Amino acid sequence: MDLWKSIGKVDMIDLGRDFFLLRFSVDEDIEMVLKKGPWFVGGHFLSIRRWEANFKPLEALVLSVAVWVRLNELPIEYYDATVLRQIGKTLGTMLRVDMHTALEARGRYARICVQVDINKPLVTTVRIGHQCQAMFYEGVSQLCFARGRLGH
Template sequence: MRTQTLKLLGLERLIVVKFSKEQKCRFRSLWNKALIVKVYGRLVGFSFLHARLFSLWKPIGKINCVDLGEEFFLVCFSVKEDCEAVLRNGPWFIGENFLSIRPWEPNFHPSEANISLVAVWVRLNELPIEYYDVKALQIIRNVIGRVLRIDTHTENESWGRFTCLCIQIDIEKPLVMAVLIGRKEQPVTKKGIQKLCFSCGRIGHW
């Protein structure tokens, strides 16, 4: 770690802390099994959320919650498979309230966070087999949203009738329902989002 002193307006002094790339990787590796969550439309307490998530997700390992402020919570998993299962099997609701979930990200500041970003699994049913390619999926993802995960079967080239992508979307914007690949319209199916309003393409009306 190196420090540097800067003068501001000739009076105040600002200490700049710099970490090496290796140090950052080590610090951040501790949080690769963590999710940032927020309950939409409802204030919840730390103890209530912890108990409700444990009952809802039924993890095989332990989970710990950290209150980040601004109604955001960090949920840390002791078992990576539990974290992956939460992303894969969502979206989730506490009562009628949508549970916003995103993987932990470096330099997350709750007061500056975009609260409408959530992780959702989508299916590309009957995608032509030539597009079952990582680079092709990366191009498609730029249209649909930021890809957070690719289904394991797709990564291993164990092809089926559809491919699954976990993408980050902004629920305050209309959702993409289809993409045009060549001359063929390719439907984009959101997994488990029965509570979407298909009239406006948005999640809920809370």
């Protein structure tokens, strides 16, 4: 199991309108937070991104979210990084393949993480070979895609 141990200090500043600035004392912690998500706290999705100059909470838009997608009963021959990346690209921006999927350690489902545009409907099936493969989005019940907004 890929465990993360915080090795530095983190300061958090409330910017208002449910935006927070996190300052990390160690660069490895920043990279871990950006790459190991998506993150949920108390059932609420956290949209995490690098700091942008001139950021104003009142004008900020969340246009995409990272979500884990399960491909239940995906035939094991498709547990190939290239194939999984192609599937991910049909859903949005491919971020990463779950460690257990990459190692073919789990056969019930494959799992990938993708960045999806909240202004577009979620893709529910993808054709793989001669089959249609259903997509199951983890935590989407916590997200509201109505009108392209989170928390609507």
